[in-house]
Amino acid sequence: MCLGIPGQIVEVTDAANDLALVNVGGVRRVINIAFVIGEGRPASACIGEWVLVHVGFAMSRLDEQEAARTLALLHELGVAQGEMDDIAGMDELRDELREELRSAP
Template sequence: MCLGVPALVTDVSDGMATVETAGVVRQVSSLLLPGLQLGEWVLVHAGFAMQTIDQQAVTEILTVYQGWAESGS
């Protein structure tokens, strides 16, 4: 199974985006999302910002991940 991790875009420059999730900051490719803007949420997988998502989706995804962590799944 492959998982996308929600991340907040904090910088975009030259085909790369700086994103933050759960206090972790990293660089990912933004080439798949031309026009990506600061403050947008994205799903990150394998070093790529794969798609933009809204705040409701972020909340739902993180709730599921938290449930998995608590259940040991």
């Protein structure tokens, strides 16, 4: 099953490439925010906003109440922890791959 999980944008890490740091249940990772910004709306305007995160992309914006309701429902269903573990695992895998590339001849 594929689903998005609410996360809050805490920092723009690379505005030129539409990348931002998002907090998803205490796990922080960099995601692409291109889908939630547009012409005339800078990436910095997204700081503090809630977004629906799926496979490293912010798919849409959510208001805080909707994010809280969604997180509560996901926790009830027991789904949120698995999704957060997947997000944390992707960060670990990325770091391992970077290290392998650095040490490659």
